[in-house]
Amino acid sequence: MTTKLPTAVRDRALQIAHHEMGHYVVARALGFETGGVSLTVTIDLRHQGGASISLVRPIASLEIMKEHLEARMMVLMAGAMAQTLPSKPSAAKRVDKLKATAILKGDKGAEQDYAKIRELQHLLRNIAFPDTDPTSGERIAAQLKAMSDRLWIRAQALVEDQAETIAELAAALVDGMAIVEQWGRAADTYEVVFTGPMLERLRTVQAIPSLPVWTDSCSAVQHWK
Numbered sequence: 001m002t003t004k005l006p007t008a009v010r011d012r013a014l015q016i017a018h019h020e021m022g023h024y025v026v027a028r029a030l031g032f033e034t035g036g037v038s039l040t041v042t043i044d045l046r047h048q049g050g051a052s053i054s055l056v057r058p059i060a061s062l063e064i065m066k067e068h069l070e071a072r073m074m075v076l077m078a079g080a081m082a083q084t085l086p087s088k089p090s091a092a093k094r095v096d097k098l099k100a101t102a103i104l105k106g107d108k109g110a111e112q113d114y115a116k117i118r119e120l121q122h123l124l125r126n127i128a129f130p131d132t133d134p135t136s137g138e139r140i141a142a143q144l145k146a147m148s149d150r151l152w153i154r155a156q157a158l159v160e161d162q163a164e165t166i167a168e169l170a171a172a173l174v175d176g177m178a179i180v181e182q183w184g185r186a187a188d189t190y191e192v193v194f195t196g197p198m199l200e201r202l203r204t205v206q207a208i209p210s211l212p213v214w215t216d217s218c219s220a221v222q223h224w225k
Contacts, residue, residue: 005177006043009190013041013177014087016049017170019103019110022082023051023075024199025162025169026155029211030071032057035196039173043188051079052196062127069124071213074155076113076120080104081159082166093163095156121147154214161211168204 005013020037028034035052053075059065080103084096104114125132125143132140159166176192199205 005174005190008045009041009043010174011087012045012047013039013174013190014170015083016041016047017173018085018087018166019079019083020049020051021166021169021173022078022080022085022159023053025082025166025208026078026158027051027053027075028205028208029158029162030075030213031210032071032075034199036194037169037173037199038191038193039177040189040191041177042190066124066127067213069120069127070151073117073120073124073151074158074213076117077104077152077155078159079113080110081156082163082170083110085159085163085167087167087170089167093160093167095159097156157215158211162208165204165208169199169202172202172204 017039020039024034024037033054033056035054037051038049040048055072057068059068077100080100081095083103084099085093103110104117105111121144125140125147128147129143132143134140173192173194176194177190178192179187180189180191181187182189
């Protein structure tokens, strides 16, 4: 570690690092091209993070479009899910579904992920059910919920399957944080940037498997709306 982080800053940084690496790892597993990951945390625990994911993909049919939208929504869900993974090595790496939902619907930055999910969800539903009567509110709501439940189950399975990788990359990101020099005032911000090429060189990243969008096991019911 370049700079010893205050305990509270490190704890907060680990949470956000898990969030961003959740996006990153699931995106790679689902076939998206990825770039760098950045993280900034201030001494009063304000934060900013980002994972660069390319949305450029050839779309040759409606089926490919549907799969692309489903994969993108799962990547968006993965951040909040990964943020709830326990940071202690001895703890079981399981997503806390209630906390993940609260993070997505909160006001700490992840609400942008949730807004994107909702918009893509409606687009996907419009493609899947082109003949729906716009006034059929209950039917539309049921279709949206069924879609969300199915995507949530698969995203959770992906995050838990890759939990060790997410945790290892998150810890490495936080270990790379350094205080930002401030001219004329006290330094109060810690930051780190792992560029795309830096990440590509890591064996942990190279070992991320290419996973299918769907598996036969993704048929259970999960409450999420």
